[in-house]
Amino acid sequence: MAKIINVIKGTKDILPQDISSWHKLEQTALDVFGKYGYKEIRTPIFEATELFARGVGDTTDIVNKEMYTFEKSDRSLTLRPENTAGVVRSFIENGMTRLSAPVKLWYHGPMFRYERPQAGRQRQFHQVGVEMFGVKQPAADAEVIMLAVDYLKALGLNDLLVEINSLGCPACRDTYKKRIKEVLKPEFENLCDDCKNRYEKNPLRLLDCKVESCREIFEKPEIKKVIESDFICEECAEHYSELKSYLDKMGIKYAENKLLVRGLDYYNRTVFEIKSNNLGSQNAVCGGGRYDSLVKNLGGEDTPAVGWAMGMERLNSLLPPILPEKIDAYVVSNYLPEAFLLAKKLRSAGKTVEIDLANKKFMKQLEKASKIAKFALILGEDEIKNHTVSVKNLETSEQNTVKADEVAALI
RNA sequence: GCGGGUGUCGUCAAGUGGUUAAGACCUCGGAUUGUGGUUCCGAUAUGCAUGGGUUCGAAUCCCAUCUCCCGCCCCA
Numbered sequence: 001m002a003k004i005i006n007v008i009k010g011t012k013d014i015l016p017q018d019i020s021s022w023h024k025l026e027q028t029a030l031d032v033f034g035k036y037g038y039k040e041i042r043t044p045i046f047e048a049t050e051l052f053a054r055g056v057g058d059t060t061d062i063v064n065k066e067m068y069t070f071e072k073s074d075r076s077l078t079l080r081p082e083n084t085a086g087v088v089r090s091f092i093e094n095g096m097t098r099l100s101a102p103v104k105l106w107y108h109g110p111m112f113r114y115e116r117p118q119a120g121r122q123r124q125f126h127q128v129g130v131e132m133f134g135v136k137q138p139a140a141d142a143e144v145i146m147l148a149v150d151y152l153k154a155l156g157l158n159d160l161l162v163e164i165n166s167l168g169c170p171a172c173r174d175t176y177k178k179r180i181k182e183v184l185k186p187e188f189e190n191l192c193d194d195c196k197n198r199y200e201k202n203p204l205r206l207l208d209c210k211v212e213s214c215r216e217i218f219e220k221p222e223i224k225k226v227i228e229s230d231f232i233c234e235e236c237a238e239h240y241s242e243l244k245s246y247l248d249k250m251g252i253k254y255a256e257n258k259l260l261v262r263g264l265d266y267y268n269r270t271v272f273e274i275k276s277n278n279l280g281s282q283n284a285v286c287g288g289g290r291y292d293s294l295v296k297n298l299g300g301e302d303t304p305a306v307g308w309a310m311g312m313e314r315l316n317s318l319l320p321p322i323l324p325e326k327i328d329a330y331v332v333s334n335y336l337p338e339a340f341l342l343a344k345k346l347r348s349a350g351k352t353v354e355i356d357l358a359n360k361k362f363m364k365q366l367e368k369a370s371k372i373a374k375f376a377l378i379l380g381e382d383e384i385k386n387h388t389v390s391v392k393n394l395e396t397s398e399q400n401t402v403k404a405d406e407v408a409a410l411i
Numbered sequence: 412g413c414g415g416g417u418g419u420c421g422u423c424a425a426g427u428g429g430u431u432a433a434g435a436c437c438u439c440g441g442a443u444u445g446u447g448g449u450u451c452c453g454a455u456a457u458g459c460a461u462g463g464g465u466u467c468g469a470a471u472c473c474c475a476u477c478u479c480c481c482g483c484c485c486c487a
Contacts, residue, residue, distance in 0.1 A: 311487030362445050370447040
């Protein structure tokens, strides 16, 4: 035998026995998002590399080490590692700025990141997400979070934790970063390697380091004071508290998490995650936030926006498995032309029908029928002669011989 | 990218240096050429992730590579 070829590391087949859950995720998205006025958008799976460098941020891990990038005719192209940049690109390019705000879009599809695979993390994975453009008020943040919770509820997922935080605007965040860096400067040499790296790249990330020695440093009073200070400016604080009051009024439970930072550069003000305890260490099913400067940074008109994405594989692993359903009927016959005609008629009437195509023995056909179908439709010499079909209920073993036209009504 | 574990049929597995690699499920065939789902009989790994090595002898020991899993980093 020839050597077999395996799937690429970090990718997976979605097999027929698992496809129903995927349909459920997609159908529920269509239903729930539709009710909020979201329209589906499908953008290409690869884009100009520059889109992600400028959109996601060229200091992020995603852009720095996780992208599948290739050259073609002097152009650098990249398999999308996430879809916000692509949707924003399309929003700008197709003049959606001119549409009456808010513009509400949703998508689902494969994303690609070159990471070490483990539970809940693949190199090709799928996301479903929403983006809302044109509303700067915190009501938009609230609705988008509400939508996420609604979607999860519609899937039967209630036992999840919503965490929120505000990163402030670029101005107040920069001040905060500077103060953190200042107060930590004398301790720099004592930080772990990861933290030294974060110190330069993303000081906000320093705060949730798990290394003991770092934790001790952050516990020092003068440092703790800076870390825990409310750095965000008045306007941002108001935006944040308004969001919280909406969530309170809607009965959406959430926890505030000051350490919630998120790794994509484009977020400002609201960020949030939805977590599960049943996912191992990759415990976030949903992540998102506000990104008011992204449209402008990508060459569009200054347009506020907010959105989120969920990992569909992670959602799937939280969903109970869907058992395969039996088909309506299996035609048991060694008279193929007649069997084809019967099946065709029933399929037109909306039934799911299969036929034995291999001319197997009667008993084998019936055995097969009992495994996969609710009814066996026996079509033998006698039945054909009399234009009848013997309809056998495979659960109750009841059997009736009826006119061929009457079969559809019985199954 | 770093650290730890793992890998025997389509699936779940026994086997820890000595001749033909248990068993179960699934699949297929027969008992059973018009009545199934129960039962009974039979078939199915010249091979143990892959490639080397040690040995008279390797699924079993050693080395390398790969996979998947777990943790870190990061993220959905």
